Amino acid sequence: xxxxxxxxxxxxxxxxxxxxxNGTAQVRPSDLAGHAGVVSLTGRLVAKPTGDAHGAGxxxxxxxxxxxxxxxxxxxxxxxxxxxxxxxxxxxxxxLRNGVFVAKRDTLITKCPSKYQPAxxxxxx
Amino acid sequence: MADLGRAALVTSLALALYALLAGAAAAHLRRRRLxxxxxxxxxxxxxxxxxxxxxxxxxxxxxDFSFAYVADHTSRSLPWAYTLSAFWxxxxxxxxxxxxxxxxxxxxxxxxxxxxxxxxxxxVPVVAGVSTFFAFLLVAVASPFQTQIAPVDGAGxxxxxxxxxxxxxxxxxxxxxxxxxxPFAFAMGALLSGRTDERWIVATRRWTLAAWGFLGIxxxxxxxxxxxxxxxxxxxxxxxxxxAALMPWLAATAFLHSVMIQEKKGMLxxxxxxxxxxxxxxxxxxxxxTRSGVINSIHSFTQGSIGPWFLAFICVVTAFSVAMILxxxxxxxxxxxxxxxxxxxxxxxxxxLLLVALCLTxxxxxxFPILSEAVRGETLTIGRPYYDFFLRIFGLPLLLLMGLxxxxxxxxxxLRALGSxxxxxxxxxxxxxxxxxxxxxxxxxxxxxxxxxxxFVLGAIGVEFWRGTAARRALARESWLQAFSSLVARNRRxxxxxxxxxxxxxxxxxxxxxxxxxxxxxxxxxxGESLSxxxxxxxxxxxxxxxSSNAVEVRAVVDVARGGNRLGTLKVGKNEYPVEETTSxxxxxxxxWTRAEDLFLITDQINKDGSVYFKAxxxxxxxxxxxxxxxxxxxxxxxxxxxxxxARRLAARYADAAAPAEA
Numbered sequence: 023x024x025x026x027x028x029x030x031x032x033x034x035x036x037x038x039x040x041x042x043x044n045g046t047a048q049v050r051p052s053d054l055a056g057h058a059g060v061v062s063l064t065g066r067l068v069a070k071p072t073g074d075a076h077g078a079g080x081x082x083x084x085x086x087x088x089x090x091x092x093x094x095x096x097x098x099x100x101x102x103x104x105x106x107x108x109x110x111x112x113x114x115x116x117x118l119r120n121g122v123f124v125a126k127r128d129t130l131i132t133k134c135p136s137k138y139q140p141a142x143x144x145x146x147x
Numbered sequence: 148m149a150d151l152g153r154a155a156l157v158t159s160l161a162l163a164l165y166a167l168l169a170g171a172a173a174a175h176l177r178r179r180r181l182x183x184x185x186x187x188x189x190x191x192x193x194x195x196x197x198x199x200x201x202x203x204x205x206x207x208x209x210x211d212f213s214f215a216y217v218a219d220h221t222s223r224s225l226p227w228a229y230t231l232s233a234f235w236x237x238x239x240x241x242x243x244x245x246x247x248x249x250x251x252x253x254x255x256x257x258x259x260x261x262x263x264x265x266x267x268x269x270x271v272p273v274v275a276g277v278s279t280f281f282a283f284l285l286v287a288v289a290s291p292f293q294t295q296i297a298p299v300d301g302a303g304x305x306x307x308x309x310x311x312x313x314x315x316x317x318x319x320x321x322x323x324x325x326x327x328x329x330p331f332a333f334a335m336g337a338l339l340s341g342r343t344d345e346r347w348i349v350a351t352r353r354w355t356l357a358a359w360g361f362l363g364i365x366x367x368x369x370x371x372x373x374x375x376x377x378x379x380x381x382x383x384x385x386x387x388x389x390x391a392a393l394m395p396w397l398a399a400t401a402f403l404h405s406v407m408i409q410e411k412k413g414m415l416x417x418x419x420x421x422x423x424x425x426x427x428x429x430x431x432x433x434x435x436x437t438r439s440g441v442i443n444s445i446h447s448f449t450q451g452s453i454g455p456w457f458l459a460f461i462c463v464v465t466a467f468s469v470a471m472i473l474x475x476x477x478x479x480x481x482x483x484x485x486x487x488x489x490x491x492x493x494x495x496x497x498x499x500l501l502l503v504a505l506c507l508t509x510x511x512x513x514x515f516p517i518l519s520e521a522v523r524g525e526t527l528t529i530g531r532p533y534y535d536f537f538l539r540i541f542g543l544p545l546l547l548l549m550g551l552x553x554x555x556x557x558x559x560x561x562l563r564a565l566g567s568x569x570x571x572x573x574x575x576x577x578x579x580x581x582x583x584x585x586x587x588x589x590x591x592x593x594x595x596x597x598x599x600x601x602x603f604v605l606g607a608i609g610v611e612f613w614r615g616t617a618a619r620r621a622l623a624r625e626s627w628l629q630a631f632s633s634l635v636a637r638n639r640r641x642x643x644x645x646x647x648x649x650x651x652x653x654x655x656x657x658x659x660x661x662x663x664x665x666x667x668x669x670x671x672x673x674x675g676e677s678l679s680x681x682x683x684x685x686x687x688x689x690x691x692x693x694x695s696s697n698a699v700e701v702r703a704v705v706d707v708a709r710g711g712n713r714l715g716t717l718k719v720g721k722n723e724y725p726v727e728e729t730t731s732x733x734x735x736x737x738x739x740w741t742r743a744e745d746l747f748l749i750t751d752q753i754n755k756d757g758s759v760y761f762k763a764x765x766x767x768x769x770x771x772x773x774x775x776x777x778x779x780x781x782x783x784x785x786x787x788x789x790x791x792x793x794a795r796r797l798a799a800r801y802a803d804a805a806a807p808a809e810a
Contacts, residue, residue, distance in 0.1 A: 031504050031507075031508075034537075034540055035508070045515055045516075045519065045527035045528050045529040045530070045533075046527060046528055046529075046530060047525050047526070047527050048516065048525070048526040048527065048528050049525070049526075062528055074752075074754075075752060076669075076671060076751065076752055076760040101379070101751050101762070102751070102752065104721075104729060104730050104731050104732055107728050107729070
């Protein structure tokens with residue numbers, strides 16, 4: 023009975039992975055160049071973002087959270103999380119097009135580099 | 148002061164270690180006095196941990212910033228309730244709270260079961276072993292009593308945590324997490340002593356139920372906090388830290404069901420051992436996830452130094468549990484076999500398999516980034532669609548089973564008998580489905596299925612209550628009301644369980660309604676302009692600014708109307724915190740009870756020219772989720788309530804089991 027259930031579980035799993043594909047790769051700005059297609063980019067904001075996320079797009083530049091010299095310009099449209107400022111750590115999904123990381127709508131998430139270790143942190147999903 | 152705290156923790160560590168070693172030796176050699184000594188050491192460990200906790204609480208309330216922990220997590224201007232809640236706002240305090248609850252639970256479990264010395268003999272060393280781990284962390288790795296030269300003021304608590312929900316939500320989860328240690332300890336005790344009868348299950352049923360109840364309520368509080376405070380329009384995001392609480396809850400749910408089969412039929416003994424170990428392991432894993440920062444989470448945490456220790460402890464717990472179960476496998480043979488795939492036993496089994504499958508797929512999703520990093524060298528994350536898919540695949544059949552299970556007879560049932568048993572609930576479900584289809588619910592197929600199944604479950608629960616009441620009434624010649632109340636009072640576990648089922652149905656309806664039938668409109672509005680969403684007309688009037696002690700509050704004033712009738716004014720906007728350089732969304736929610744839906748407004752962006760980019764959501768039935776919490780609590784309390792009759796019955800049943808062991 024249990025063996026049957028495990029087999030069923032595996033079958034469902036295979037169906038899912040074949041339909042929906044695998045997860046999204048998480049990359050740092052310095053690793054971005056080698057990745058084609060949609061990835062999830064995690065980095066630290068170099069300066070305060072400029073532009074209009076509900077107009078022509080919000081522009082900002084991210085670098086590696088630790089080390090690395092790469093700087094990646096990002097253009098993003100959609101909901102902007104609360105905690106966004108210089109030195110925020112962010113994760114955003116999208117793909118590199120002609121040297122600019124074009125983000126998918128509403129995928130920007132902040133991760134506050136705070137030392138408070140709060141139990142929960144404001145962010146948009 | 149800090150020295151007292153440190154000394155108390157070292158004492159706790161020494162006492163826990165002694166209780167572990169002496170307790171194990173006493174249980175192995177059957178030395179009664181040594182066992183008493185180990186037990187007393189565990190009681191004393193609770194005392195010294197309480198002293199440490201009091202020291203930290205006093206330091207917090209006195210704003211003693213010479214404690215690094217106090218300075219890092221509070222400030223002078225913080226209200227006292229939030230100052231106290233900083234106790235569990237940081238890593239060291241959380242671990243101390245964990246140890247305090249664990250030793251308190253241990254004391255309660257030992258004292259409540261003091262007449263069952265043979266059962267408790269191995270519980271003391273197991274609880275002491277877990278306590279030793281946490282006490283060690285507090286003494287050697289993450290001490291809450293680090294001192295420093297006191298700064299003038301502390302760093303303060305993050306604004307979004309200054310919220311009543313955040314005062315109640317973490318302790319609730321801890322009460323749940325830690326509570327799962329006690330059934331685990333009894334289970335391992337049963338394996339170690341070789342007394343693998345059902346007594347350990349009977350002794351820990353209420354512990355599991357209470358821990359599970361706390362976990363459930365804690366998660367709903369967290370979800371409600373996310374809904375009203377975080378302000379993105381949702382309540383659950385499948386974040387690793389949220390999943391960390393969901394996984395042990397699912398495992399405990401499976402355990403609560405499968406123990407009934409073991410009690411009644413003597414089956415699933417190995418399975419129950421696996422489940423209780425899984426639930427406990429997941430509760431430790433959950434703490435590891437929330438506290439180590441190993442997995443990227445929106446609930447970002449700093450990379451803690453305790454991660455490797457936790458990982459090692461999880462490995463030890465897993466290896467120990469597996470070894471114990473394998474060692475005692477011959478004692479765990481089932482007394483009876485499954486007679487038919489259509490029976491109450493089988494329904495319980497299906498329910499268990501689905502719950503565990505859901506739990507494991509979530510675990511897979513949570514662990515996937517680590518695994519892919521190890522195997523492929525790059526971190527792959529799994530998103531919302533993965534979880535939503537599996538919630539439907541496993542959750543919808545679970546919902547259906549919740550209705551079918553109670554209607555199926557024990558042992559075996561013919562398809563025909565089953566057909567007549569489900570006749571009425573199925574009719575209710577079909578009618579409900581047809582009505583909903585006529586009202587346009589067909590726009591979401593999973594939503595329609597969820598609603599039809601929900602109607603079926605509610606129908607089944609109704610039939611169960613009605614049948615039971617009618618039978619009692621005929622038997623005892625009581626009025627309907629009397630019969631109903633004595634029915635529930637005499638079978639608290641069963642009918643409490645049905646009430647919890649009803650809560651889960653409400654939850655399912657709320658989740659399906661708000662996710663499958665919600666509408667969203669986003670638009671930039673200048674003062675005087677409007678947008679319409681799901682029949683509501685939302686008109687933006689203008690901005691107001693107000694300066695409070697620590698924030699600038701910007702609010703858009705919005706008129707809400709429906710079909711030409713003015714319904715009222717909402718204020719929605721953002722708070723800007725100049726010191727912390729952050730802003731927070733302050734959403735506007737209008738709950739309409741007659742339409743059973745929420746209008747949820749967010750100011751996504753407030754422009755300098757006075758225009759505002761609004762996001763307006765209409766969330767049907769979302770409030771059923773919170774109502775489900777109340778019903779869930781009620782059902783859990785009914786099932787938990789002490790029952791003298793049941794206690795006598797069980798005492799009589801297990802008197803024979805205990806007697807030979809004493810001899």
